[in-house]
Amino acid sequence: MSPWLIVVFVGLxxxxxxxxFIGILGDREIPxxxxxxxxxxxxxxxxxxxxxxxxxxxxEVSISFDNLRLLAGVIAIVAAWKTRSIGWTIGVGMVSLWIxxxxx
Numbered sequence: 154m155s156p157w158l159i160v161v162f163v164g165l166x167x168x169x170x171x172x173x174f175i176g177i178l179g180d181r182e183i184p185x186x187x188x189x190x191x192x193x194x195x196x197x198x199x200x201x202x203x204x205x206x207x208x209x210x211x212x213e214v215s216i217s218f219d220n221l222r223l224l225a226g227v228i229a230i231v232a233a234w235k236t237r238s239i240g241w242t243i244g245v246g247m248v249s250l251w252i253x254x255x256x257x
Contacts (some may be wrong), residue, residue, distance in 0.1 A: 224253055
């Protein structure tokens with residue numbers, strides 16, 4: 154099977170799955186006990202994507218001052234806490250990684 158055909162089928166399956174939930178639940182009120190945990194899905198997915206890149210950038214866990222990505226990540230976390238802005242957090246994290254890479 155062609156890789157492009159697989160991509161089309163997977164995309165179609167994903168679309169139909171999402172569309173079915175919208176069609177079934179679109180006009181109903183979502184209970185609070187379901188809606189509250191759903192708000193935490195996006196931060197959990199973001200953490201699952203970002204944390205391995207910070208603590209194991211080369212595939213090997215490195216929690217030390219030699220790990221520049223981890224240091225830049227900590228600086229970005231502080232920026233996120235202080236500013237509550239995604240743009241500032243990404244910018245501060247990127248600039249701090251560039252500066253740390255240049256200095257060290």
